[in-house]
Amino acid sequence: MTDDARFVLVTGLSGAGKSQALRFLEDLGYYCVDNLPALLIPTFADLVIRSDRQRRWIAVCIDARAGESLENLPALLDEVTELGLRPDILFLDSSDEVLLKRYSETRRRHPSSLTGSIEEGIRRERAMLEPIRARADLLIDTSATSVQELRERIATVFQGDKDAQKLLITVLSFGFKHGVPQESDVVFDVRFLPNPHYDPDMRPWTGNEPDVRDFVLNSGDAPEFLERLKGLMKFLLPRYAAEPKSYLTVSIGCTGGRHRSVAVARYLALFLRDLKYEVRLRHRDIDRSA
8 A cells, every 4th residue: 555645436326425525525635536537547546656745645536427438447446456556435325216306306417318217317327336336445325314424424434544544333223114224234133122112101212312222232132142243243343354344334223223223233332442443323213203
């Protein structure tokens, strides 16, 4: 890895927030280029490595607008790695329903549509981007992510010296009835634990309340499950870090995402912090109605 250079490839679905992500990276001090021809990536990276600029941080956005040259993107990124500069791939995604709504509101033509149909454009674009999505280091689903939340996540991950950065872990609670988070690397289903929803006194609260948390973490099979979960994390995380993997999202799901998953996610985040990992805790569905 070149000592002080960083290379971030921003890509993803049209309407998922790539332009905003690029602006946020620029605010962090990155030299940003939008819609760079894919074939120029190795040349551009080499120029940055040889640059005498004090901060050699660059971010480029390449997406379906690149057309057929997108097929060469994985090989081109391998060339960058051979230069000694491993790219970070940031992939922005959203649900089809959200993308359709955003395009309908702006009344813009979808860049990947041949007929003018937004649905067709989204479908074709997903197929085109699937190979690079599979290689993404960090996937952010912006379906229910505010602009401020996106800014904070990008700042957390991409601000600072990459060589000094350890494995960054996001522990994310969610409700299965609202869908599994797309950015998940590992998913645990805690719907087998006793559900506070069926207790009228606890139903209005969340897993952040001490009474609800104590009920979830100490009932039924919870104590044994938590011990096994901690053992599994101790086994897995050093291996993910050695891969090397810089970013990991561990998702904890229950039915609605307000009680059991919140309590377990909080417990896991505290445990991982005690192990000296850098951890970010998010509760995706905690504010949805009970």
